[in-house]
Amino acid sequence: MGDDPSTGPAAGTPGAKNLRRAVDPVDRAILHVLAEDARITNAALAQRVGIAASTCLLRVRALRESGVVRGFHADVDPRALGHDLQAMIAVKLAAHARGSMGPFVARISRQPEVLDVYFVAGANDYLLHVAVASTAELRDFVAEHLSRDPDVGLTETSLIFEHTRAAGRR
Structure with a gap:
């Protein structure tokens, strides 16, 4: 099982x-x-x-x-794969892109840096949990896959210093 x-x-x-x-x-x-x-x-x-x-x-x-x-x-611990840096990236889609939410999720979830995609309520539309090897890779990911995406209106990146899985969720 x-x-x-x-x-x-x-x-x-x-x-x-x-x-x-x-x-x-x-x-x-x-x-x-x-x-x-x-x-x-x-x-x-x-x-x-x-x-x-x-x-x-x-x-x-x-x-x-x-x-x-x-x-x-x-x-799998991302560090075991050489991804020592993790971040949560808040993404707000551009007003014209409200009809493109499905394609955006499909496109972004195929990126190897992306561990999880969360559709959220509030000021942002999505939270992306990403893992990369360095700050340079994080910058490149944001620049290539978010900032250049015409559907993305705004991003805000928060580094993850430590992650503790909740009890009973191992």
Whole structure:
């Protein structure tokens, strides 16, 4: 189960699954354990939650098919790949680009520097979590992929000094 590299579409994107599936206390317990250790075997997961392994397998499959579980993935430290500098870049799209939000996200999420794209409320439209090797690479990324993009009206970059993942999200 934990070695499954599949990912599903994010909620709110084309192809996103119906998240109206009822999540009961057993499902919540399964989700809690999977959030701590997505590589846990089905047998160990079933034992921790207190259900039969066959029931556990069916429930995890249903959680995946409904889109509640979007996928299982490795949490790789960007520094291991030589990306010692991380930043959050707030992006406000230009007024004329409101109809280009989907293409902007598709375009920017293909860039290797981009780890995550968040659509947010407030003064900005997006937050981009990026990882690069140096300040020069960060400058080049902003200049090449944001400042020159006619859909981008404004950016603001904040360096990340340290990141601590919330408990239960490892």
